[in-house]
């Protein structure tokens with residue numbers, strides 16, 4: 001006598017073996033090249049306009065000493081890094097990029113090592129966009145695209161797409177190593193081609209026009225000379241923790257604000273002198289950092305704390321985690337693989 005439960009079980013086993021019998025039993029292995037089904041890697045069905053930076057997660061990381069990478073700028077962009085840095089040295093009217101005067105070479109100019117790859121990256125993003133809008137089959141989707149447009153939708157594509165027609169800008173810190181005023185002049189001139197393409201965030205008569213790249217002068221950048229310009233393609237790295245101290249231009253006091261300061265930075269040591277990250281921070285450390293970060297944010301200025309520990313990794317990660325939890329905007333990184341996985 002077979003009871004009900006047993007007969008159900010037998011039924012299930014029968015069904016399962018039927019499924020097993022139906023299993024695909026390919027006589028040759030499935031093609032390892034998954035594109036051949038569509039006609040190969042270059043088949044048009046596999047191309048889509050927003051292709052260039054897919055899979056890259058843009059991160060609020062500053063790639064310190066970017067020119068040390070094998071392919072400066074492009075390595076950082078491929079890691080999703082949104083902020084890069086070049087140290088520039090003025091010599092006979094040309095800007096060279098390097099850590100110190102012994103690491104300079106005639107070939108490694110600001111134009112060739114930093115600006116040309118940046119221009120290429122943004123060109124690529126915007127050419128794809130132009131190609132898209134000139135194709136009649138793409139215009140077919142215009143009603144759907146228009147639904148996404150808002151009055152804040154920007155007229156360009158940044159390198160990273162965060163939604164159609166919108167982008168997270170790339171930040172370029174230029175650390176002026178030689179005499180401030182002349183190096184600033186040369187930097188502003190070197191940036192002209194990018195500016196003329198509409199790729200730079202610019203300031204004119206009190207108004208900011210956004211672009212896919214924002215350039216910020218640091219190092220010897222003369223804040224007073226730069227603040228006096230009514231039109232410029234560069235902003236200042238202002239002193240985090242000291243934004244309430246005014247600065248002088250020809251005897252007159254000026255306040256730091258977001259049309260001048262692209263960012264506010266300082267070292268960890270200047271805000272919390274004894275804190276090395278080996279232990280959890282004291283309430284005083286947290287309070288010092290919070291005050292500086294909140295003060296910058298209340299002025300609409302993003303923050304970066306540098307000279308943070310890089311080793312051992314648990315100390316590095318504790319300090320980075322602390323800064324992020326307090327709302328600091330940019331995390332410094334030398335090891336891009338580690339920070340991307342973090």
Ligand SMILES: *[C@@H]1O[C@H](CO)[C@@H](O)[C@H](O)[C@H]1NC(C)=O
Pocket residue numbers: 150151
């Ligand atoms: C965009 O601006 C126009 C005119 O300036 C206005 O009529 C429209 O409502 C705005 N649209 C949105 C989505 O804010």
Ligand SMILES: *[C@@H]1O[C@H](CO)[C@@H](O)[C@H](O)[C@H]1NC(C)=O
Pocket residue numbers: 206227254255256257258259260
């Ligand atoms: C911001 O600061 C700059 C430089 O000090 C000054 O020229 C400008 O008028 C200020 N803008 C505002 C809105 O206060």
Ligand SMILES: *[C@@H]1O[C@H](CO)[C@@H](O)[C@H](O)[C@H]1NC(C)=O
Pocket residue numbers: 271272273274275282284285288
């Ligand atoms: C907090 O900042 C003050 C200066 O503003 C400094 O004297 C003090 O040592 C700092 N506290 C800590 C714990 O780092």
